[in-house]
Amino acid sequence: MAKEGEEMAPRGMKDYTDPPPAPFIDSQEFSLWSFYRACIAEFVATLLFLYITIATVIGVTQSKSCGGVGILGIAWAFGGMIFILVYCTAGISGGHINPAVTFGLFLARKVSLPRAFFYMVAQCLGAICGVGLVKSFQKSFYVSSGGGANVVAAPYSKGTGLAAEIIGTFVLVYTVFSATDPKRNARDSHVPVLAPLPIGFAVFMVHLATIPITGTGINPARSFGAAVIYGHKKSWDDHWIFWVGPFIGAALAAGYHQYVLRAAAYKAFGSFRSQGSI
Incomplete structure (x- = not known):
């Protein structure tokens, strides 16, 4: 008999127990x-992420010869x-x-509150520094290109922009949960999955869909860093969308994965019923 909280694995596969x-x-x-x-790793990684990506946005905007690359x-x-x-x-x-992503993992009890808070601070500081480097190296191109800041493009409404950010972030965070699920490693060990690969492809696909609408945020640190360094009114008018949308999308993805796909609520209720019948 399996202990409470354990699941019986099919023959030939590893047993699995949910981590606390x-x-x-x-x-x-x-x-x-x-x-x-x-925290330092999150700071440096977000700095590098913003430096490369914002520089790419500016380069594509300025280089007419590379216009075919575009989105x-x-x-x-x-x-x-x-x-x-x-x-x-x-x-x-x-x-x-x-x-x-940090918020979604916090809601799923994968990280503690202090770690989630300091990760977010490190990510935002890294984003500001990364965009600041781009501006310091390419100031004229940076300003004329709009600084890579996220705004809702015409003729889309703010409601459409918010919906795009919610859905895009849902796709990303859902992929993060699925790709890093320890149950997958135990049950599907015969099918190796390199977690960063599907996560990177999720970001790629979401950008293809939503760049024309919002420039694609799905990452509040990315939007915050660009808005701080660019500093124009339009980027701040729409800025709330790039926090509210991703956080709602992350919460929905966490709830869907934990309580629907992983049936956490059903398991908890079943455990409560079994204890009540003793």
């Missing part, structure tokens, strides 16, 4: 070097950098590089 949820507040983390190392080139830059950086930092910080 992360503590809501873990004060011991502040005494660990690994905690600060993870496709920008989408590849965002998706490719996420693939590279998640691969590099997954073993150190989990490779979030996005406050929406």
Whole structure:
């Protein structure tokens, strides 16, 4: 008989037990070097992410000879950098590089509140520094290109922009949960999955769909860093969309994965009923 919380694995596959949820507040983390190392990794990764991607946006905008690349080139830059950086930092910080991803994992009790908060701070600071580097190297191109800031493009409404950010972030965070699910590693060990690859492709595909609408945020740190350095009124008028939309999308993805696909609510209710019948 399997113990409570365990699932019987099909013959030839590994047994699986859900890991315990992360503590809501873990004060011991502040005494660990690994905690600060993870925050530094998130800062540096987001800095590099914004530097490469915003530079690509500016380069495509300015270079008429590369105009054929257009949206496709920008989408590849965002998706490719996420693939590279998640691969590099997954073993150190989990490779979030996005406050929406961190928020979704926090709601699913994968990270504690202090770790989630400091990750988001590190990501936003890294984004500001990354965009700042682009502006310092290419100031004239940066200003004339709109600084890579996210805004809702005409003729789309703010409601359409918000919906695009919610759906786009849902796709990303849903992919993160699915690609990093430890149950997949146990049950589908015969089908190797390199988690950064589907995550990078999710970013790539979402950018193809939503660049014409909002420039594609799906990452509040990316939008915040660009808005801070560019500083124009239009980018701040629409800025709330690039926090509210991704956070709603992340929450929906976390709930869908945990309570529908993984049936966490059903398991909890079943455990409660079994205890009540003792």
